[in-house]
Amino acid sequence: MKRWMLHVANATAVFVALLALWQAIIWVFHVAPYMLPPPLAVAKALGLRLPLLLNAFAITAQEAGGGLIASILAGIAIALIFAQSRWLRRMLFPYTLLLQTVPIIAISPLILMWVGAGMPAVTLIAFIISLAPIIANVTQGLISVDENLVHLFLMHNASPAQLLFKLRLPHAVPSLFVGIRIASGLAVIGAITGELYAGSSRVGEGGLGYSILYASTQLQTDYLFALVATATVLGFGFVFLVMLFEWYFLHRWHESAREFEVD
C-alpha cells in the first residue's frame, strides 16, 4: 500500500471516531437537537441547503480573497518604502503593530458607518486584518540581504533597480510567503467576523458569517453546523492554495518549500 493511502486511511478513521463520539454524547446525555444536532442532521442540512451554502461560500471567498490580494499588493508596496531607511522604519513600524493589535470587532461599526454594509466593507475588514504580517515579513526579507551580496552587486556597478529586482525582491520571496500564509488565515477570519457586523445590504443574503448569525438567531443549529463546516473548508482551501503557490515558486531553491514534499 502506498504511504499516502495510509495517511488518508488514518485521517478517515479519526474522523469516523469523532462522529461516533459526537453521536454517543447525544444519546448518553439526551442533548436537545437545537443545542447539538446529531451528525446525520448536519449532513442533511449540508445536502438540503447546498445552494445557499455555496452562495455564502462564494461571497465570503470573494471578500477574503479580495482583502488578501489587496493586502499583499499594499503590503509589498509599504514594505518597499520601509526598506529604504532605518529611520523611516523606526518612525512608522509601531503603527503596523497597531494595525495588528486593534480589535477588528471594535472598529467594524466604524467601517460600517463609513463604507456602508455589504461586500466592500467586509473586504476592507479582511484587508486591514491581513495587512500587518505581509508588511512585517516582506520588510524583513528585503532588509536581511547578506552584506557581501550587496557588495558583490555594487562591485559590478549595479543600478538601484538591479539591486531591487535581482537581489532584494527575490530574496524576500520566502518571507513574503510566510507573511501570506499567516495573512490568508487572518483574511478568512476577518471576512467572517466582518460579516457579523457589516454582512449584507439585503436581508437574508450574505456570506458565511452573516448566515451563521442568521442561523443562530433562528435556532437552526443543524444549518449553523453546516455553515461552520463550510467555513472550515474555506479556511483550509485558502491555506492550501497559498501552500501550492509557495511550493511552485520555491521548491527548486528554498529549504522551507521542501517540507511540503510527501515523505
Next chain:
Amino acid sequence: MSSAPAVPMIQLAGVSKQFGNGQAVLNPLDLEIEKGEFVTLLGPSGCGKSTLLKLIAGLTSPSSGTIRVDGLTPKNAREELSFIFQDPTLLPWRNVLQNVCLGLELEDVARDRRLKKAGELLELVRLEHVSTAYPRELSGGMKMRVSIARALATNPRLLLMDEPFAALDEMSRDRFNEEILRLREEQKWTAVFVTHSVAEAVFLSTRIVVLAPNPGRIHAIFPVELPSLRAATLRTTPEFDQMAAKVSRSLRGAIAG
C-alpha cells in the same frame, strides 16, 4: 609580464582608516603592487587586512591618503576587478549557470555572449556537469568553484580574495590553491589575497605583506623567491619550508608587537 608596466596595478599612498568613533583600523601606509603580482596580505585578526581589501575595491573610503587602481579611483576601476568572498555568496534562486552569469548580466553583456562566457568558465572550474543545479544541491567546495567562476567571468585584471578557502578542510584548500595558480597561469590577472595561513601565503604569492594588529600597519614585506610555475610537490621542498619559517617568525613578531 615581461616589460615593466608604466602604471602599477595598485597604488596606496598614506592610506589610513578610522571607524566613525575615531578608533584607528589602519595606520597610514604606502604600498604598490605591480601588474602580474600575486600579493598576499597575511596577519592576525584586527590587522585590517579585510579593510584594506575593501578600500581597494572601493567598498569603503579611506580616512586619509589616495588609492589608485590601474591609475583610476577604485570606483572607476570596478570593471577591471572582481572580488571573491570567504562565503560563496551565491544567489540561491539562481542555478549554477545563472549565478556565473550574474556579473556579466549586471554589466549588460548580451545574453548569448554571457551564456557562452559562463559556459567556458564552468568548464575551466570543471563544473559543466552541474550547470543547471541549484546552490543548495552543491557541496561547499563546488559552491566555492561557482563563486570563482563568477568572479572570473567578467575578465578581471585584478582579483581580490578575502580568505576564500578559510571554510574548507586542509586537503580541499591545498587543491584550491593549486587550482587558483592554474587559472592565473591561463588568465594572467593580478591578485591580492587575504589569509592567515602561512603555508597558503607562501604557496600562492610572489610577495607577502605581513601586517601587525591594533591598529593595522605593515610589519614586513617578503618577496617569495620560488619557481613561478608551482606544483603540489613544492610544499615538500626545503626552500618552501625555509620561506614558511621566515614568514612565521615575522608573523609572531607582528603579533607580539
